[in-house]
Every structure is written in structure tokens, then in C-alpha cells.
Amino acid sequence: MANNIPFRVGNGFDVHAVAEGLPMWLGGVRIDSPVGFVAHSDGDVAIHALCDAILGALALGDIGKHFPDNDPAWKGIDSKQLLARVAEMARSEGWEVANADITIALQAPKIGPYVPQMRTTLASVLGISPDRVSVKATTTERLGFVGRAEGCAVWATALLASQA
């Protein structure tokens, strides 16, 4: 049994529906948009997927287990606080985030201009340099619920490295 391999990888996936009149938070950044994400928290679907990737690498369950959406403590919470807590869980288990890669599927608005700010924001919360955080934006060519602009889907991968 190779229990001393100094790396752990995890993946995360999340979807939120959009609705008019809500603020849109994505990748820790406020996006100028007529719609935002329906959620118990601030609805930052990119951070939620990233949290799940890190929790997956730790084999510590998922974001719903740690921050239940029926718990008033997390109502409307800034998802950056959830990511900070998850990063702290990793550190307390002896791991640090080596890098993360996030793919955001959203039909509108165009989020490409926000990507650099997302990278620096997420890296800052994780305590790592922005060159270790990748954010990629895509549409789904008008196919499916993303293509109909009904919601946003995000996939994230995180690699953890042992602090030892």
C-alpha cells in the first residue's frame, strides 16, 4: 500500500440556475449581469465546484456535507469564506493546493474579461500564486440548459501536495 504518495487529486462539479434581479458572483468576482444564481449562499457556482474538488482530494465528502443549505449560518454567505474554510481543512490535514483548473460553462454574459480577476481572487483566498489557478470560460454552443441561458455549470480539478 503506497500511503505516502505526496499528491492527491480531486474533481468537483456544480450547477446553479439563473434568475433575474439577483447579483451574479462567479469565481469570487461580482459580474455585471441582469441575472444571478439562485442559491442558499451567494451562488458562486465556480467556488462551489472548486471546494468540492479540494474536498474530493481530501476524501472529506462534499460542500453540502460541510455547509448544509438548510443551515441558516450559510444563508447568503460569501462563498470565498467557504473556500477559505476548505483550504484550511486541507492545511490542517497536511496538504496544500498545488494548482487548480476550473472550466465555467455559461452562455451569457461573456465572462472572459473577468477571468484574470477570478484567478487573482481565488489564488488569494487559497494563499497561492495566480499562476497556479486556471479559469477557463466556454459556452455550450446554445445547447442544453447552459445554452438556453437557464443556468451555469462548472467543473473543477484540484491537485493537493503534501506539506511534508
Ligand code: MG
Ligand atoms: Mg452550489
